[in-house]
Amino acid sequence: MAVTTAQPTRPPSGATPAPGGRRSRGATSGIHGSRWTPYLFLSPFLLLFITFVAVPGVLGIWISLHDWDFLLPNKPFVGAQNYADLLDSGSPQFEAFWNGMKATGIFVVISVPFLVVLPLLLAILLNRRFPGRTFFRAVFFAPFVLGVAVVGLMWRYLLDPSFGMVNGLLSALGLPGDTAWTTEQPWAWISLAAVTVWWTIGFNAVIYLAGLADIPAEHYEAAEIDGATPWQKLRYITIPGLRPVLIFVVVTTVLASANMFGQSYLITRGGPGDSTRTAIMEITDLGLSQYRMGQASAMSYVLAVFLALISLVNVWALREKKS
Amino acid sequence: MTNTTPRPQSPLTPLSRRTILSGALGIAGVAGLAACGSGSSGVPGQAPAVSAGGGATGYSGPKVALQFWNGFTGGDGPFMKRLVDQFNTEHANIAVSMNTMQWADYYAKLPAAVTAGKGPDIGIMHVDSVATNAARNVIQPLDDVATALKLSESDFAPVPWKAGIYNGKRYSIPLDVHPLGFFYNKAVMEQGGLDPEKPPMTADDYMAALETMKGKGIEGHWASPFPFTGGLSIQSLIYQFGGSLFSDDAKQVLWADDAGVKALTWFQDLVTKGYSAGKIAQDADIVALQNGKTAFNWNGIWTINTLKEKSGLQWGVAPLPNIGGTKAAWAGSHQFVLPTMRTPDENKQVAARVFLNWISTKSLEWAKGGQVPARNSVRESAEFKALTDQATLASQIDDLHFPPPVAGIGDAMPEFDKAVNAAVLGGQDPKTVLSDAAGRATKILEANAKKYGA
Numbered sequence: 001m002a003v004t005t006a007q008p009t010r011p012p013s014g015a016t017p018a019p020g021g022r023r024s025r026g027a028t029s030g031i032h033g034s035r036w037t038p039y040l041f042l043s044p045f046l047l048l049f050i051t052f053v054a055v056p057g058v059l060g061i062w063i064s065l066h067d068w069d070f071l072l073p074n075k076p077f078v079g080a081q082n083y084a085d086l087l088d089s090g091s092p093q094f095e096a097f098w099n100g101m102k103a104t105g106i107f108v109v110i111s112v113p114f115l116v117v118l119p120l121l122l123a124i125l126l127n128r129r130f131p132g133r134t135f136f137r138a139v140f141f142a143p144f145v146l147g148v149a150v151v152g153l154m155w156r157y158l159l160d161p162s163f164g165m166v167n168g169l170l171s172a173l174g175l176p177g178d179t180a181w182t183t184e185q186p187w188a189w190i191s192l193a194a195v196t197v198w199w200t201i202g203f204n205a206v207i208y209l210a211g212l213a214d215i216p217a218e219h220y221e222a223a224e225i226d227g228a229t230p231w232q233k234l235r236y237i238t239i240p241g242l243r244p245v246l247i248f249v250v251v252t253t254v255l256a257s258a259n260m261f262g263q264s265y266l267i268t269r270g271g272p273g274d275s276t277r278t279a280i281m282e283i284t285d286l287g288l289s290q291y292r293m294g295q296a297s298a299m300s301y302v303l304a305v306f307l308a309l310i311s312l313v314n315v316w317a318l319r320e321k322k323s
Numbered sequence: 324m325t326n327t328t329p330r331p332q333s334p335l336t337p338l339s340r341r342t343i344l345s346g347a348l349g350i351a352g353v354a355g356l357a358a359c360g361s362g363s364s365g366v367p368g369q370a371p372a373v374s375a376g377g378g379a380t381g382y383s384g385p386k387v388a389l390q391f392w393n394g395f396t397g398g399d400g401p402f403m404k405r406l407v408d409q410f411n412t413e414h415a416n417i418a419v420s421m422n423t424m425q426w427a428d429y430y431a432k433l434p435a436a437v438t439a440g441k442g443p444d445i446g447i448m449h450v451d452s453v454a455t456n457a458a459r460n461v462i463q464p465l466d467d468v469a470t471a472l473k474l475s476e477s478d479f480a481p482v483p484w485k486a487g488i489y490n491g492k493r494y495s496i497p498l499d500v501h502p503l504g505f506f507y508n509k510a511v512m513e514q515g516g517l518d519p520e521k522p523p524m525t526a527d528d529y530m531a532a533l534e535t536m537k538g539k540g541i542e543g544h545w546a547s548p549f550p551f552t553g554g555l556s557i558q559s560l561i562y563q564f565g566g567s568l569f570s571d572d573a574k575q576v577l578w579a580d581d582a583g584v585k586a587l588t589w590f591q592d593l594v595t596k597g598y599s600a601g602k603i604a605q606d607a608d609i610v611a612l613q614n615g616k617t618a619f620n621w622n623g624i625w626t627i628n629t630l631k632e633k634s635g636l637q638w639g640v641a642p643l644p645n646i647g648g649t650k651a652a653w654a655g656s657h658q659f660v661l662p663t664m665r666t667p668d669e670n671k672q673v674a675a676r677v678f679l680n681w682i683s684t685k686s687l688e689w690a691k692g693g694q695v696p697a698r699n700s701v702r703e704s705a706e707f708k709a710l711t712d713q714a715t716l717a718s719q720i721d722d723l724h725f726p727p728p729v730a731g732i733g734d735a736m737p738e739f740d741k742a743v744n745a746a747v748l749g750g751q752d753p754k755t756v757l758s759d760a761a762g763r764a765t766k767i768l769e770a771n772a773k774k775y776g777a
Contacts, residue, residue, distance in 0.1 A: 067774065071434050071459040092766035162600060162607045163614070180602035183548065183748050269549065269605065273745040288431070290734040290767070291459070292774075 064297035071291070082298035093286060093295055099274055100282035101303070103264075107278065108257045111193040115253045116246075119201050123208030124238065137209070141202030148199075152266025155195045156182065159267065188268045188276055195263055200256070204249050211245030212238070247318045251311050258307055279303050382677045384670040386416045389678065390443035392433065394426035398628050399692035406688055410681055417674045419445070433662060434461050440665035444675045448495060450486045450656040451726050451733050457489040458730035458775045462660040464492040472680045480720045483656040483697045489728050495658035496683055497697035499690070501624045502654035502723050503555050504716040505644055506609075509637040511618040515541045522619075522639065526646045533598040536618060542600050544619040545608040546593040548747035550740045552608060553590065555653045556621045557743055560586030562724045563647025568739065573729035574772065576764045578739055579757040582647070587753035589646060591746050602748060612638075623655075625693045627712045640712050642719045654723035656697065659683070695720065731771035735764035 039046075064082055066075045085091035086098075126137050143151070158165045159181035171177025181191045219237045228236070239246070261280040264270060270277035279299070287296025395403050400423050407421045422443065424432070430452065436442040437460075448456060456462045465487075469475070476484050479497055487495035509519035515536030523529040536543040547553035558568060566582020569575065577583065593599040600611070609626065611617040613633055620626075621643060630638045643652045659679050664672070686696040687706050695717040696702045708714045726732045742760035745751045 069459065069774065071438065071461065072774070090766075092763065092770050095763060156604070160604045160607060162603050162616075163610055164604075182604050183602040270741075271548070271744045272602075272748040273751075274741050285737065290731065292770070 060297045060300065063293055064295075064301055066294045067292075068294035068297070069291045070293065075294075078294065082295045083302070085295065086298060086302060093282075093292075093299070096274075096277075096282045096286070097279070097299055097302075100277055100279035101306075103274075103276055104258050104260070104279040104303075106189060107192065107260050107264075107276075108254055110189055111196055111257045111260075112250070112253050114193060114197050115200060115204060115257065116250055118197060119204035119249075120208050120242075122201060123205045123212060124234070126205065127209060127212045137206075140205060143199050144202045146199070148262030149266065151195065151199050152262050155191070155263075156267045159191050159195075182268050183272050185272060185275055188272060192260070192263050192267060192276060195267065196257070196260070199263075204253065207245060207249055208242065211242045215241035243318065243320060247315055250318060251314050254310060254314060255307055258303075258310075382414070382417060382670070382674045384416065384673065386418065387668075387670050387674045389417060389419045389445060389671060389675055391419050391421045391445040391678075392429060392443040393421065393423055393447040394429045395423055395447075395692075396425055397625075399625075399689075399694070402689055402692035406682055406685055409685070410678060413681075414677070417678065419678055434459060437461050437662050437665075442662040442664065444661065444664075444671050445678060446660045446662050447498065447657050448660045450483060450495075450497075450658055450728075453487055453495045453658055453660065454489040454728040454730045455733065456660070457492075457494040460663055462494055463663045464494055465496060465661060466493050468496065468661075468676050468679060469493050471676075474680075474683075478699055479697050480699065480702070480723075482654075482721070482723045482725065483658070486656060486725045486728055487658055489730070495660045496679055498657045498659055498683065498686060499694035499697055500654045500656045500720065500723060501694055502716050502719050503552070503559055503621055503643060503652045504624055504626070504719075505641045506612060506620045506622050506626055506630065507639050507641070508612050508615060508618050509639055511541060511543075511612075511615050512536075514615075515539045515543065515618060517618070519637070519639070522641050522644070524641065524644045526644070526648075529644050529646060533593075533596075533619075537597055542617055543598050544593050545603055545611050545617045546590055546599040546747055547603060547605070547608040548744045549605050550736075550743070551605070552620065552622050553747055554736075554740050554743050555623070557586050557590050558653045558724070558739075559621070559643055559651055560589060560647055562651030562653075563643075563645060563649050565647065565649055567724075569727055569729075569732070569735070569768075571727055573727045573732055573768055576735065576761040576768065578742075579754070579761040583757050584754045586647065587743065587746050587757060590743075591750070591753060594747060595750070624695065624713065624716050628693045640715055642716065650719070650722040652719050652723055654719075654725065656725065657694070729768075729771075730775040731768075734771060735767050738764040738767070 065079060066077050068075050085093060088094060122140060126133060126140070161167060161178070161180040161183055164181065166181060167177040167179060170179070179187055181187050215238065219241070220233060223233050223237055259280055260278050261284070264276040264278055265281060268276045270281060280303075283296045283299045283303070286299065287293045391407065393403065404421060407419050411418055426449075429446075433442065433446060434456070442461075446462070448462070453462070457464075474496065478484075480500065483497035483500050487493050487497060505522060507519075507522050512519040512522075512532075515532075516539055517523075517532055517535060523532040533543040547556075561568060561578060561583050564582035564585045566580050566586070567577050570577060594601050599617075600607075603611075608617070608620050609622055609629070612620045613630070613636060627640065630636060642650075659682070661672075661675055661679070683698055684701070686694075686698055686701045687704065690696050690701070690707055690710055690713055693713065695713060696707060701707055702717055702720070707717070726736075738760040742756040745756045746753050
């Protein structure tokens, strides 16, 4: 396929343009190139998307309609049974699944507000001009480059109720140093949320920073002339100006929190009891250590539908209200 | 890192095998899923069993290269590597190359590799994974090896030997067993007013010792709420109280019976009666023993090497005390397996069997890594008895218990672990949590029976 973006412009002398202009019938090229050009540019990603998202997505639905173990020759078709089982309290996976959904819900509710608000405050701080700004931006972003295994392991040691450094420091300061950070509720949830905030605060902050840079400085100047307080500037300029960014941050943060796995897997091991076993943990366990891939796929789709609905609600709730 | 197979050797080891299995299998297992997209048509297991002497007659064919996969990432890895090197030197026409990875990765990769026809020629498996992998056609029957090598029950400790049989066929040859043992910190015992050379070995003595130490402000036996080591301790106690985790056919879950309730109650009482710190995290029990905070810890035999590395620590090891009335202890076992080949190569199959037989007779070297050899001739040798710590724990060999060799039996264990956690950490009623867990586990076993056609 020829990509002919370099077609020379004809001199205007006497040349009559074809009726309908240059982009008339059959003409698949022109100053904007072949009409296949955009698809050519898209194709590398499209290929990845088809291979790793579209095909597994469709295959997953197919798998969820079977009793599927990829090594067993017999994969009986069970129709919607795997979905029905999720609503049947007598099935083996009912309790585990809804307990996982509940744990996931709790984590989303307690972590998302902090993951949305704290990075915003941080971004506003880091958006001011002061010496060492770039350094601090890097410092706050740094934990995000760590893998979950590093973060989980490190905090498991730091938060150890008997020998951890957190309790050690607290008692050195004369505060109670016997909090069971990882083995008692509500401390386990508090620890998981705090670790997640520490870990990912920089990511959302960077996105906010980009958004802040797009808000014209004139708006603030005008507000100052009108005598606006810092709160009013935040409320009436910064937050409305960040609305598209905010929608993005809220939606992706909810999804990220709903997919929490590594932190509770490494730090609390799903405990105390099974209180921090998230839906993803249950799905992983069922699909990849019990090899019940059909049931696990069905769970994944139920979770995905929940998350899609919640994302829609988020977008709707944060939409620009026409006055 | 000094963490090793089979279980964490270092107390700071973050991930025990089982937990890592249940979860991290997932991560690596994604690769398996991806592979199944194209590879599921090539179901392994149809290959005819290669016998050709089963390895007894040696191997005289052309030079072959064998792949040997295992999860000996810790201190035991070098011991196995030494054995492999020695084998290669003695066998000019067989070159075994050893590939070591985390157990979790290993268990996830192996089925995928076998499906893709890229599996290793030789592998190692924990005894409770053998049946599942046999049912899923990941490994091949080894009856020919056992027959040809004239291996029989009398050559091995009966417990690990019988554990390699699934559906009437032998799928694995035992290498070692790794039982739970009773480790004690002598300095703390002395400080607590006990004779450090006389660890308590009966229920009454044990409680008296804990009470004495409590009088001196020492919490003598930290009770871990996690599978390592709380779950293993309670499993041992259930057998001691005359119970079992499962019925022999694995159709029933028995851990909520009287023995189970007694076992969990005894363990929970360690916390409620003040013999243990409460709300402790993973591995805190063995760390506390090393730091001189507690005196007793029931832990795996691999702990021998961990404690040896700690200079200045005065410690001892004994078989588990008999709390329940019957001598019993939890144990795991490494077993040799031969993964299924999509396109079997006769020469390689024979050579692999030669390797397997050779190494099974050389397991003394292996014992130094912190294991009890499964083969009687090695375990009863003077050389092994010279390894006094290992030999002490080896005395439990006939009192060890494994879960029944039923496909998918490991799927039920997380439910038990949840119950232990809820009782020890959450202080919930043992009978209730065990019954609830047994109810869930029964459903899982029923689903497994249907799936694997048992």
